[in-house]
Amino acid sequence: MKSQSTEDYLKAIYQLQEMQNGEPVSTSTLASWLGVANASVTGMVKRFSSADPKLVEYEPYTGFVLTDAGEKIALEVIRHHRLIECYLSQALGYSWDEVHEEAERLEHVISEAMEDRMAQALGNPISDPHGDPIPDREGNLHQLNVIPLTQLAVEQPGTIRRVIGQEPDLLRYLAEQGLVLSAHIKVISKAPFNGPISIRIVNSSETILALGREVAEKILIQPSSNTR
Amino acid sequence: MKSQSTEDYLKAIYQLQEMQNGEPVSTSTLASWLGVANASVTGMVKRFSSADPKLVEYEPYTGFVLTDAGEKIALEVIRHHRLIECYLSQALGYSWDEVHEEAERLEHVISEAMEDRMAQALGNPISDPHGDPIPDREGNLHQLNVIPLTQLAVEQPGTIRRVIGQEPDLLRYLAEQGLVLSAHIKVISKAPFNGPISIRIVNSSETILALGREVAEKILIQPSSNTR
C-alpha cells in the first residue's frame, strides 16, 4: 500500500483535474489545496513521475496529470472515502457535515475485505451523503445529469442531487434550511449583477431563501419537467 | 495525536510489562515483539524518555517502563483496538481470527467521537471477541477471575473466558473444535511429562480433545463449582 501522503496527493490531483476538465494541475494549485509548500509538491511530484510504475506525467513549469496507474490509486482511495462516509452516516449516525473528516483518515487503512463488507452492508451504494458518486471496484463512476443551481432557470423546478465541497459550516447551514439531497426546489428569482438567487422548497414551507452565488454554484440540481 | 509507530511501541511496552508483572522491558524483547532491530528500539525509547511529557522511564542496559503519561496513551490505543475488534465482529460479521489485523491499523486513526459511537452501538462492551478486557474511557480494566487451562484440575468444570494471542491459525483451529468463549469444558486427564491435556466440551459431543500445553496455556478458564 502507498503511504497516506502519496494517496492524498494522488486523490487531490484527480479531483483538481476533474474540476479543471482534465487540464494539467499546477504546483501552486495542488500546494494550496493540500496546505503544503510549493517546494514540497515539486519534490513529491518528481518522485511520482520517476516511480515505477510512473504515477504522474510531469512537465516542469507546466504541470502534471495522473497516469493510468496514478488514476487507479486515486479512484481506489476515493471509493474508500465515499463508502466510509456512507457507512458512518448510515450505520453510526454521523451527519453529513461530520463524515468527511473521519473518512479522510480511515480511507488509507481499511482492507479490501472491509471495503467489501461495508459496501455489502450498505447495498452497494452509488453515491455518498453529499451525492458524490462512488466508483465501483473497477473505478467506474456513474454520471449525474445535473446543473449548478446558478444555471437553473427561474420557475424551473428541480431536485438537489449533490453538494460540492466539504466545509462543515456550509453543510450544516444548508441542512438547517432544508437544502438536503432529494429536496425539491424552484428558483423564484435571480438578482442581477451576480446577486443572490431566491428559491423555495417545494412541498414545504412557503419561506423563500436567498442564496449567494458562491453557495448556489455548489448545489447541483437535477431539473424536472416544469409542473407549472 | 502520536504517530502510529509511537502508539504501537507504547502499546507493546504496556502489554509486555503486563506479561512480566510490571518488570522493566528489555530492548531485545520489545525489538523481537515488534519485528524491528534492537538499535531501532534503543533509538525510539531514548526519544520517548526525553519527550515532554516523558513517556517511559529508561535505564540504559536495564530496561524501561511506561510513565503514567505513556500508560495513558497505551490504554487509549488498547481501548480503540478492542472496541474496533468488537465492532467489526458484531456489526460487520468478522470472525475472531480476522479482527485483529484490521484493528491494528484502524486503532490509530479513529476519532474520540467514533470511539464513543461504536461503544454506544455495542452497548459499552467490557471485553473484545477474544475475551480481552476493554479499558473504559478513564483507562480502568476489569479483572477476570480466570486460570490457564493448564492449571484447571482434572474433573473440574469451567468456562472459556479468554484466549491469549492473536494468531489466526490458532483461533480458527480452536473455533473449529468448539473452543469458543463461553464454552463449558472439563479436563479429563493431563498426560505426565508436560504431555497433552484432554478435555471434553460439556453439553456437546462426547468427543475428547487433546491439547498441547502451549495451546492450553493460552486458554483462560473461569472454574465453576464441581457439578457431580
Add this chain to the structure above:
DNA sequence: CAAAATTATTAGCCTGACCTAAATCTTATT
C-alpha cells in the same frame, strides 16, 4: 519589449523511523 511580478524549481536542512556494523557494557563460565 523590457522590467516587474508571479510561479516554479533547486539547494540545503530537519525530523521520524528504520537499518547495519562497530563498540561497549553486563553476565556467565571456567
Add this chain to the structure above:
DNA sequence: AATAAGATTTAGGTCAGGCTAATAATTTTG
C-alpha cells in the same frame, strides 16, 4: 579474576516528507 558470550548502545547511513531561502523560468504589464 579473566575471558568469552550475549545484550545493548553508538555511529553512521537511508528514505519519505516536510520546511525556508535562493535562483530561475514564465507571464504580465507599463
